[in-house]
Each structure stands twice: as C-alpha cells, then as structure tokens.
Amino acid sequence: MNPLTEKQIRASFVNASQREAKQATLPDLDTVAWDKIDYLGWTDRKAPLSAYVVVEVDGDPTGVVLRAADAKSGRGRKGMCAWCEDVVDDADVSLYVARRGGAAGKAGNSIGTLVCTDFGCSRNVRRRPMAFEVGSDPARREAFVAGRIAGLRERCVRFVTEVASTR
Template sequence: MNPLTEKQIRASFVNASRREVTQAVLPDLTDLPWDRMDLLGWRDRKAPLSAYVVLELDGTPAGVLLRASPAPASGRRRSAMCSWCRDLASVGATLYVARRGGGSGRAGNTIGTLICEDFSCSRNVRRPPTSAESGDGIEAVADQVVARRITELRERSAQFIRDVAATA
C-alpha cells in the first residue's frame, strides 16, 4: 500500500458525510509499515463503535465508515473467521456494518461483514503457513501460500468497498 496523507484519507470515504469525515480521529500515520499493509483500518478512540478502513481501489484510496457490533451482554464473543483474511487464530472477528453510498445509504441500506476486530488482516496473511497449508514446508511453497493469501485479501476487501460504494 502506498503511504497516505490525512488529506487523502479524509477525501477517500465513499459512505460518510462531510461532518463524519471531519470528526474522524485518524491514527498516527508516521510509523506505519506501509510496504506490509494491504489496508489501513482503525477504531475511533472517541467513538469506540466507529471504525474506518481505507485501501487502494483501482490505484486510488477508497475508504468506508464502519460501525462495530456492540459487545454481547455476556461479554464473551463467539469465535468467528474474518471474511477478508480468513484467519481464525488471531484476535477474532467482529461484525462491521457500513452504510451504503449515495441514496441507498441515505435510505438506511447497509452491508456487513466479519473483519478482524483490530484490522490485523495484513499481518495475518503474511504469517508463515502451517504444515496443513504448505505440505512439506518447502520455502517456495510457503511463499506461494503467503502471496495467494495477500492477493485474496486484496480482492475480498476491495469487493466489499465496491459493494458499499454501489448506489443501485
């Protein structure tokens, strides 16, 4: 992922009002490992159920405002697999819902998906494969598994952004 500026991030949102974009609390962008990131995702410190994801879509930054599902009354979430990185071993996935773009979103239409609670998808797809994933553990096979995971993460997350932006 190419490094992004605050201005680029704020201009990228396809489903947020100007007020929501202005009020968004952005993460510190100075020390991010941009070369190992496929997306930038974060929770808003001031509004814990608000979250944001920005990624490159057709060479241009595209972002969505998300709402996290509240924690269950019991305090325990069920284990769930992230639909983007397909990882189960990390912190777990949370249901994030995004208002659709345009008139559809203004009418209250939303779309949701399970995403790693802490948006660690880029890190998860780069972990070494298990023996079940790579077979005999040959390094070339391991590199292919990681490359495939990265490609699939980019495809699935980009499709979600496209679905949010679709106004029909």
C-alpha cells in the first residue's frame, strides 16, 4: 500500500461526515509498515467500538468508518475472516458494520463483514504456507502467497466499494 498522510486519510472516508472524519483518532502513521499491508485498518483507542479501514481503490485511498458489534453479538470470537480467509490463524474475528455512503447511509442502510479483530489480514496472507496447503515446492509456496494477497486485496476493495455504492 502506498503511504498516506493524515489529510489523505481524513478526506478518504465515503460514509462519514466531515465532522466524523475530523474527529477520527488515527494510528501513528510513522510506525506503519506500508510495504507490508494491503489496507490500513485500526480501532479508535478513544472509542473501542469504532474502527476504520482505508483501501486503495483504483489507486485512490477510500476509507470507511466501521462499528463493531458489541460483545454479546460476537465481537472477538473465533471464526474465519471474510477478507484473509486464513484457515490456520486462530485470531479473533469481529462483526464490523459500515453505514453505506450517500442517501442509502442516511436512510440507515448498512453492510457488515467478519474481519480479523486486530486487522492483521495482511500478516495472515503473508505467512509461510503449511505443507498441507501447498506441499514442499517453493514455487507453489510463492504462487500460493501471491494468490492469497491478491484475494485479500480483491475482497477488501469489494467491501469498501459496496459501502461507497449509492444504490
């Protein structure tokens, strides 16, 4: 992912008011390993049920504001992330819901997905494949990891695009 500035991130949100974007608590951008992530995702340390994701869509940063379900609805349970689809990692997943952009969002329409609670999908898709996944052929390993990275990018872009959709 290309490095982003605070200004770019705040301007990227497609389902937030200017006030909401301005009030978002951003991560420390100096510590982000931009070359090792496929999207920027974080929870708001001041409002733990609020989270944010910024994905490059056609080369432009596109951000969405997410709301985590409460603990009774499944926050932090074991399951498979819809983005990284890692069958080995036993990380917690959370149901995150995003208000749609435009008039649909103002009418109360939203869309949800299960995502790694810590937004560690980029790390998960880059892990060394297990033998049962690809065998011992190094070329198959590289192709497998490349396919997982491409799949993650496609799924998170699809989600963000759907949130931004005005239908």
